[in-house]
Amino acid sequence: MTRLLRIPLYLAAITMLAPFYWMATAAFKPVPELTRNPPSFVPGDPTLDAFYEPAYDPAIRKDEIVPGLFQRWEDVPGGFLRFIGNSLLVATTVTVLSLLIAALAAYALTKMDLPGRRVIFVVVVASMMIPWQVTLVPNYLIVRNLEWLNTYQGYIVPALAKAFVVFFLVQYMRAIPDDLVHAARVDGAGEWRIWWRVVMPLMRPALAAMAIFVVLAEWNNFLWPLIIVQDDTMANVPVALSRLNASQAFNPQHMGVIMAASLLTSLPTVIFFLAFQKHFTRGIALSGIKG
Amino acid sequence: MTAVITKPATPARNHRARQVARWRRAVPGYFMLLPFVALFCGFLVWPLLNSLYFAFTDFNGVKPPGWVGGENFARLWTEDTRFRKALLNSLIYVACAVTLSTAASLALALAFRGTSWQDRIMRTIFFLPSVTSTIAVMLIWRWIFSGERFGLANTVLSWFGAEPVSWLSTPRWTIPLLVLMAVWGGCGYGMVIFVSGLNAIPEEFYEAARLDGATLWQQFRYITLPQLGPVTTYVVITGLIGAFQVFEAVYIVFRAVSSVGGVQDSALMLVPYLYDMGFTRFQLGYASAIAWTLFLIIFVISMIQLRFTRAVREL
Numbered sequence: 180m181t182r183l184l185r186i187p188l189y190l191a192a193i194t195m196l197a198p199f200y201w202m203a204t205a206a207f208k209p210v211p212e213l214t215r216n217p218p219s220f221v222p223g224d225p226t227l228d229a230f231y232e233p234a235y236d237p238a239i240r241k242d243e244i245v246p247g248l249f250q251r252w253e254d255v256p257g258g259f260l261r262f263i264g265n266s267l268l269v270a271t272t273v274t275v276l277s278l279l280i281a282a283l284a285a286y287a288l289t290k291m292d293l294p295g296r297r298v299i300f301v302v303v304v305a306s307m308m309i310p311w312q313v314t315l316v317p318n319y320l321i322v323r324n325l326e327w328l329n330t331y332q333g334y335i336v337p338a339l340a341k342a343f344v345v346f347f348l349v350q351y352m353r354a355i356p357d358d359l360v361h362a363a364r365v366d367g368a369g370e371w372r373i374w375w376r377v378v379m380p381l382m383r384p385a386l387a388a389m390a391i392f393v394v395l396a397e398w399n400n401f402l403w404p405l406i407i408v409q410d411d412t413m414a415n416v417p418v419a420l421s422r423l424n425a426s427q428a429f430n431p432q433h434m435g436v437i438m439a440a441s442l443l444t445s446l447p448t449v450i451f452f453l454a455f456q457k458h459f460t461r462g463i464a465l466s467g468i469k470g
Numbered sequence: 471m472t473a474v475i476t477k478p479a480t481p482a483r484n485h486r487a488r489q490v491a492r493w494r495r496a497v498p499g500y501f502m503l504l505p506f507v508a509l510f511c512g513f514l515v516w517p518l519l520n521s522l523y524f525a526f527t528d529f530n531g532v533k534p535p536g537w538v539g540g541e542n543f544a545r546l547w548t549e550d551t552r553f554r555k556a557l558l559n560s561l562i563y564v565a566c567a568v569t570l571s572t573a574a575s576l577a578l579a580l581a582f583r584g585t586s587w588q589d590r591i592m593r594t595i596f597f598l599p600s601v602t603s604t605i606a607v608m609l610i611w612r613w614i615f616s617g618e619r620f621g622l623a624n625t626v627l628s629w630f631g632a633e634p635v636s637w638l639s640t641p642r643w644t645i646p647l648l649v650l651m652a653v654w655g656g657c658g659y660g661m662v663i664f665v666s667g668l669n670a671i672p673e674e675f676y677e678a679a680r681l682d683g684a685t686l687w688q689q690f691r692y693i694t695l696p697q698l699g700p701v702t703t704y705v706v707i708t709g710l711i712g713a714f715q716v717f718e719a720v721y722i723v724f725r726a727v728s729s730v731g732g733v734q735d736s737a738l739m740l741v742p743y744l745y746d747m748g749f750t751r752f753q754l755g756y757a758s759a760i761a762w763t764l765f766l767i768i769f770v771i772s773m774i775q776l777r778f779t780r781a782v783r784e785l
Contacts, residue, residue, distance in 0.1 A: 188577065192592055192596065194654075195595050195598070196598075197622075198611065199610075201613065201614055201622050202606075202613070213620075216620045217619075217628070280509065281506060283506065284502065284505075287499040287500070287503045288503070291495075291502075292495065292496065293499045310715055310764055310765055310768050312744060313518060313521050313761040313762065313765045314513065314517035315744070315761065316754050316761065317516070317521050317524070318513060318517050319749075320531070321513070336513070340506055340509035340514060342510070369498065370498040370499065399604050401605055401717075402741075402745070406749055416603070417604070417605040420603075420605045420606065421605055434613050434616075437609055444606045445603050445606045448603060449598060451601070452597075460593075460662050460665075460666075463666075464662065464665075464666035
């Protein structure tokens with residue numbers, strides 16, 4: 180039966196890849212070829228014009244010359260690279276801080292005898308049912324009142340308390356024998372030291388799995404930045420892409436540049452995934468099975 | 471031998487001393503919890519309560535909120551035709567997208583659960599959309615479903631002699647396209663979960679069934695499916711929750727010049743409508759009522775899920 184299933188699925192795999200291929204070809208087609216009918220499936224004359232158009236001169240604007248990706252956003256220092264930098268900065272900071280915060284909380288909830296820990300854990304798990312969009316309006320107002328609109332704090336601080344990460348780490352931490360912690364306590368180690376020296380090293384696989392999730396989620400985060408970013412300089416890559424699209428949506432001549440930007444946005448995560456594939460699937464499997 | 475008893479130890483006293491010691495030992499634990507709990511309260515619990523309050527006000531972000539009672543909810547549930555459209559679209563989309571992508575995930579998992587290099591490559595291919603930036607993917611779809619003749623979808627149609635379709639501005643194509651995007655983007659994620667579920671089924675079950683002469687279909691029907699029950703529940707529930715929150719697909723692919731929901735609001739769903747009311751019209755009170763409606767829907771779905779109860783039982 181499984182062998183029979185495979186044949187149509189191999190065909191489906193081609194359809195899976197087709198959109199990626201269509202994006203990649205568009206990114207390397209010269210502008211006239213983008214709107215040719217019928218379209219070319221292999222760029223006849225591959226070019227990097229969508230990234231950088233040598234004929235473009237900001238002083239002389241001509242409609243038929245489309246500026247390349249790295250020639251846009253003249254008022255933003257660094258242009259597209261700036262958005263990649265913003266995204267990277269936010270993604271790494273949120274990942275490191277939220278994992279540290281969550282791992283501390285998970286340790287206190289599982290390895291220490293805290294009065295009231297059960298209630299706290301129940302509230303944390305229950306909060307996972309809340310669609311985060313419910314907090315969109317109030318969080319926008321909080322960030323506005325703190326004057327954090329258009330700042331990195333506005334991106335980072337509201338994203339730090341991740342109930343799902345605590346839940347996942349608690350599940351994993353339960354599997355670490357309490358005896359290890361007791362032994363360290365008998366040896367006179369303080370709780371912070373036990374957390375960092377004994378428990379955290381054993382948590383590495385779980386932390387890696389969660390780090391991957393958080394990095395990806397932050398790299399792709401869209402709705403929250405869309406709301407708090409007003410000035411192009413502070414945009415992350417998804418918001419910049421969406422603005423690029425909004426300004427040129429009905430002009431197919433700009434599709435090459437938009438596809439070039441999409442390519443540059445997808446490539447890092449795809450490479451990241453291929454490099455850490457094992458952690459990825461294990462993380463998903465753990466969260467799915469244990470849940 | 472004389473025992474010198476300095477303090478007569480009464481049970482009550484012992485108990486108090488133990489309680490004090492327990493609290494003292496717990497102090498560093500509360501410090502460890504503090505950062506998470508503070509942020510959790512500040513950016514989740516407090517906003518949640520605020521949002522509930524706003525839902526009963528006419529708040530517009532500028533004037534202080536004025537209490538209007540249940541007016542927002544009354545307007546939302548009985549009068550607002552756009553909301554009805556958004557809810558209906560969401561329900562149809564969620565039902566189709568979750569059913570199809572769960573079925574596709576299961577089929578993929580059954581076909582490519584092995585450890586051979588072919589299976590691993592196939593799993594990688596089907597998982598790729600899950601790690602690609604949603605916005606980038608949506609821009610690609612927009613390009614593929616271009617209404618012009620040179621769009622990929624129209625080119626494929628032309629091979630079969632069909633006339634080009636203006637996909638994105640034809641309302642009856644909207645939901646099918648959104649479902650296609652959801653299945654394309656989501657089947658790999660479900661597949662990975664199903665694969666680990668399949669690999670957890672003991673091989674002896676199948677051996678015993680084969681000895682009893684069970685056909686492949688019977689093995690699937692009476693071993694695989696029941697054993698996958700909890701995994702399937704998880705895939706379906708997380709799929710439902712995710713599908714109700716769809717935003718990017720609508721915002722990037724279908725947004726028309728004047729409205730978030732595309733032509734005749736054919737792509738309008740709950741979160742895009744929430745965004746539209748809250749952040750283009752700044753009816754923050756009304757938007758909060760939409761948000762709480764979304765919450766109620768997801769709450770009901772989540773209650774079905776056993777994860778919550780099971781996780782609590784374990785602690």
